[in-house]
Amino acid sequence: MSPLLEVSELSSGYGDFQALYELSITVNEGETLAVIGANGAGKTTLLRAVTGLVPTWSGTIRFGGQDLMSVPAHRRVAQGISMVPEGRLLFPSLNVRENLLVGGHGRRPGPWTVDRVVDVFPLLAPLLGRQSAVLSGGEQQAVAIGRALMANPRLILLDEVSLGLAPVVVRQLYAALPDVTSQGTTALVVEQDIGQAMAVADRVVCLLEGRVSLEGPSAGLDRADITAAYFGMDRGTSPDSVGGEG
C-alpha cells in the first residue's frame, strides 16, 4: 500500500492558539484510518488543515505525492479530497438534491451521481425535493456524506459523523461506509466514539493535545492503552488499573 496522504511535522492553529504540534500521520491508499481523541485534541483542526480551511504554520501535507502547501481549499477538492464537516453544515437555501449536486461542483470524473447516493442511502429517496433544514439529524448526515461523495473523492474525511445522533442511526450511517471504501476510496474518520472508530477502521491514531499519543492497527490495540492515550495518563494510573488495584 502506498501512502495517499502524508502529513509530516504539521503545526497549525487559529490566531494565537496552536492546536497541532509537529504532528505526523500517514493514510495509505485504500485503507480506513480512524483518528480519535478527546475534545480539543486537534482532530478537527487536522482535517481542516488537510482541506485547506486552516493555514499550515509549518510542516508539510502531501497528497498523492504532491505538496498541498500552495493549493487553495477549493482546488484541493478537484485533487480528490472531500470532507463531511462536523455539524453537517448543509446549505439551507438548497434542497436535498441541490445539496448533493453542489457537492459535485468541481465535476471531477467518477462513479458518484445523485442516483448512486440514493442507492447507498435509500432513506434519501423521498426527501430529494425537501429543504435540508426540515430533515432529521440522521437524514442531514446522510445528505452531508452523499454531498462529499458527489465530488468523487480519492480521500473522504468524515468529521464526527456520530455527533448528536442516536446510536441506531450512527450504525446505519457507518453501515454504508464499506459501499464507499469498496470503490477504492480512502477514508479518514474522526470519532469521539472509540467503539465505532475501532469497528470501521483498519488503523487507529489517537491524538492528545495536538500530538499523536498512540497509533496501531485497530485489531491489535489494547483497550487500556487507548484509554491511557485518550486521556493522557500513564498506564499505571489509568482508571482501569486504579480501579483494579483499589
Added chain:
Amino acid sequence: MEWVNAIVQGILLGGLFALFATGLSLAFGVMRFVNLAHGDLAILAAFLAVSFAATLDVNPFMTMALVVPIMAAGGYVLQRFGFNWSIGADPLPSILVTFGLGVVIQNALLERYSADSQGLDVGVFETRSIEFTDDIAVGWFPVLILGVAVVVLVGLQLFLSYTRMGRAFRATADNPSTARLMGINDRNIYAVVMAIAFATVAVAGLFLGIRQTFGPTDGPAQLIFAFEAVVIGGLGSLWGTLLGGIILGVAQTVGNQVDVEYNVLSGPLFGHLIFLAVLAVRPSGLLGRRDQ
C-alpha cells in the same frame, strides 16, 4: 382617471427603480456587501454613454453594447482585486470602501465632464406613446424599461435556481467556507456577482440618462431610491426587489398627484413614507426571509 394614470405610470417607473436595485440586492444577498457607490456607478455609465455616442456618432442606445461589458469587466476586476478584502460577516468595511469610491467617481466625473447637466438623446422613441384613453397614455420607453427590468430579474432568478453556477452562488451565500469544501472558489463567485451588479446598474444608468438630464453628483439620490426598493421588497430577494421597485414607483407617482404644484417634493416624500412604513411594520421587507 388621473389616479389610474398615476398608478400605471408608477408601475412603469418602478421598472427603473427595480433595475437600479437589482445589483444592490444581489450583492447584499450573496456576500452581505453594501455598495454605496451604486448610484454613482449608474451615473458613470451614463457619462460613458455620452462620450461613446459623441465619439462614435451613434444613437446612445447602441453604446449599451460597449458600456455594459466595460462596466461588467470593471466590476469583476474591482471585486476580485479590491472589494474582496472587505468581505466578511461585518458589512461596515464594504460601506467605507464604497463610500470612498463614490466620492472618487463623482470628482472624476466633475473633472472630466464639468458640473453641467447632460442628457442622452435617442430620438423620437423617447416620446412615442400609445393612448388608451384621453387620460391614460403609456410611453414606449417606460414600457421598455419595465420589460428589461422584468427580463433581467426573472432571468437572474432562473439562473440562481436552475444552473450549476447559480447553485454555487446560493451555496456561497449560505456559507462561504463550506462552499470552498465543495470546490467553489468563493472569491471568483463574488467577482461574478459584482460583474452582474455593475452590468445591471449600467443599463439602469443609461435608461436614467435617456429619461432625464443628469449631472456628476446625481448618484446618491438614485442610491436612496434603489435602497428603498431593496428594503421594501426584502433584503436579498430578487422578486422582492421587483415588487419593491414597483411599490416605490407607484408611491411616488401617486404622491405627485396629491400635490401637483409641489410634485418634485411630494412624490419622493410619499416614497420615503411608504419605505418607513414597511421598515416599521415588516423590517425584513415584504418578501424577505423573516429570520434575517
